[in-house]
Amino acid sequence: MRKIVVVARDIIAVAVIGIAANLLSSALMPLFQIIDNEIRFTASYVLTMSLMLAGVCLYNRFVAHGKERIMVRFAGFNPATLLWGLLLIVVLSVLIAPLMRLLPEVKTNVPTGLISMLCVVILAPIFEEVLFRGEIFSVFSATLSPLFSALASALLFGVMHGNVAVALEAFLVGIVLSYIYILKGSIFAPILLHIMNNIVAYVMMTFKYQERTIEDFIGDLPIFSTIYIVSAVVVLLGAIHVGYIFIKAHRVIAQGGKLVDVSRGKRGDDNKE
Numbered sequence: 001m002r003k004i005v006v007v008a009r010d011i012i013a014v015a016v017i018g019i020a021a022n023l024l025s026s027a028l029m030p031l032f033q034i035i036d037n038e039i040r041f042t043a044s045y046v047l048t049m050s051l052m053l054a055g056v057c058l059y060n061r062f063v064a065h066g067k068e069r070i071m072v073r074f075a076g077f078n079p080a081t082l083l084w085g086l087l088l089i090v091v092l093s094v095l096i097a098p099l100m101r102l103l104p105e106v107k108t109n110v111p112t113g114l115i116s117m118l119c120v121v122i123l124a125p126i127f128e129e130v131l132f133r134g135e136i137f138s139v140f141s142a143t144l145s146p147l148f149s150a151l152a153s154a155l156l157f158g159v160m161h162g163n164v165a166v167a168l169e170a171f172l173v174g175i176v177l178s179y180i181y182i183l184k185g186s187i188f189a190p191i192l193l194h195i196m197n198n199i200v201a202y203v204m205m206t207f208k209y210q211e212r213t214i215e216d217f218i219g220d221l222p223i224f225s226t227i228y229i230v231s232a233v234v235v236l237l238g239a240i241h242v243g244y245i246f247i248k249a250h251r252v253i254a255q256g257g258k259l260v261d262v263s264r265g266k267r268g269d270d271n272k273e
Contacts, residue, residue, distance in 0.1 A: 003143050006143045007140070007152070011152065014156055018160065020051075021048050021055060025047045029047065038114075038115040038116045041116055042115050042116060042119040042123070045119055045124070046119075046123060046127075049128070052131060053130065053131050056135045057135055060135055064142050067141045067253075068138050068258070069138060070134035070135065071181070072186065072188075073185065073188075074188070075184050075188065076184035076185070076192065077192070081180065085176055085177075085179075085189075086193060086197065087234065088235070089176055091234045091238075092176070092231075092235060095231055097228075099168075100169075104165065120198055120201075121198050122195065124198060125195045126191055129190045130187060132154075132174065137149050137178065140153060141259075146249035149178075150175060151175065154173075154175045154178060155171060155174075157170050158174060182262055183262070184263050185260040185263025
């Protein structure tokens with residue numbers, strides 16, 4: 001019962017911090033008197049995320065006392081791993097395509113230009129991974145297993161995106177990013193994967209493709225059915241490996257090890273000497 005109360009407290013606290021960061025950012029932005037739409041969009045995003053990151057960091061240090069700190073090491077640059085992660089994101093998008101057609105159409109208000117592109121493609125992945133896979137994951141690690149810490153951080157990651165359709169995709173992407181984070185033992189891995197995903201998303205947004213589903217692109221139902229079946233098989237295989245990594249992470253933590261030991265192939269009891 002106490003664990004449920006603590007988890008609920010953490011979820012509410014992070015949500016309140018996010019709302020407060022948005023309100024404070026909205027109150028401060030007029031003071032800068034920025035006219036250019038691109039610069040205003042980028043400045044507003046950076047200010048909001050900076051405030052939220054600072055708030056969550058303070059909450060984690062003084063209240064939650066997360067067991068796992070952000071894993072920062074020069075790892076996670078393996079192209080095969082990043083492409084595997086991107087493939088998982090793509091096939092998950094294919095699987096939920098029929099459901100996405102039933103949800104309200106997504107409207108984006110992101111300006112198209114060099115500054116906004118850098119914000120979406122570079123700044124957003126850095127801020128969001130440090131915040132969600134780093135600090136928020138750490139907050140929940142004080143109470144939950146790596147799997148449920150990943151689910152909780154992915155849930156908040158989805159909610160942050162607001163729109164129901166985008167939130168669903170963001171939740172699934174968040175799980176994949178957490179999996180890659182643990183698999184490689186470095187925050188750089190999900191940052192790079194997030195950058196790759198946002199490049200694809202920005203191109204689709206720029207050319208108005210985000211309003212169309214994969215069925216619209218393919219058109220031929222038999223071909224889509226084949227792609228759907230192949231995607232389902234890839235998701236199933238991916239789910240097996242994702243489950244294996246999270247089970248391994250749970251065992252490492254239970255044996256007194258650190259999350260980074262998962263990527264190093266160590267057991268928790270290897271650290272006990």
